[in-house]
Amino acid sequence: MNINISELLKGNIETLPFNVSFDEDVLERDDFKLKLKSPINISGIICYDDEIINIKGKISLVAESQCSRCLTQFDNPMVVEFDENFLKNQESDDFYPILDDNIDLKNMVIDNLIIWMPLKPLCSENCKGLCPICGKNLNYGQCNCKTDNVDPRLLSLKDFFKSSQGGGE
Ligand SMILES: [Zn+2]
Ligand SMILES: [Zn+2]
Incomplete structure (x- = not known):
């Protein structure tokens, strides 16, 4: 060059x-x-x-x-x-x-x-990535895997809110 x-x-x-x-x-x-x-x-x-x-x-x-x-x-x-x-x-x-x-x-x-150059290049800022269970490219549509969108670390917190709401007013 x-x-x-x-x-x-x-x-x-x-x-x-x-x-x-x-x-x-x-x-x-x-x-x-x-x-x-x-x-x-x-x-x-x-x-x-x-x-x-x-x-x-x-x-x-x-x-x-x-x-x-x-x-x-x-x-x-x-x-x-x-x-x-x-x-x-x-x-x-x-x-x-x-x-x-x-x-x-x-x-x-x-x-x-x-x-x-970025260390982690992205095909698009909005890339949805791969399903962690079946590996399907989620940019081409959803798969049928049952994934709970809630972070597992927050699950107990979610339960807490459920039970406190169920307690009535
Ligand atoms: Zn991508
Ligand atoms: Zn999947």
Whole structure:
């Protein structure tokens, strides 16, 4: 995922607006793997100032995620803003390296996605999940299992209210 920045490094231009797409099936690194349903689009502006290449913009893509409640695969659109710095011949926690006349966006993209991504993705905020008894996906309708909606820890409290109401006035 390289962008050529030679014109910036030579001083021919001060800023470089960009809009690039990378068509990959999977975005992966040792500690990261994301199945993609769209190209990775990255757009923004690159500035060169005193050895530092600053790049700001946004990453947008559609990933294939698994819902943490109902376990179905769904298309998960992501738009992540970033603001990162690259430095020549150096890699530290604060900078990504400039390699010859290029910057490689891959690590920067993955790091920003890791920070942004929810630990428990949901196919929808209102996902009803699976029935704990038969496993049916409740987004497609109710099952016939008899589940009491009352939390078991509250059952004794419910009984208490029943008997106190039954006591009459
Ligand atoms: Zn779901
Ligand atoms: Zn059920």
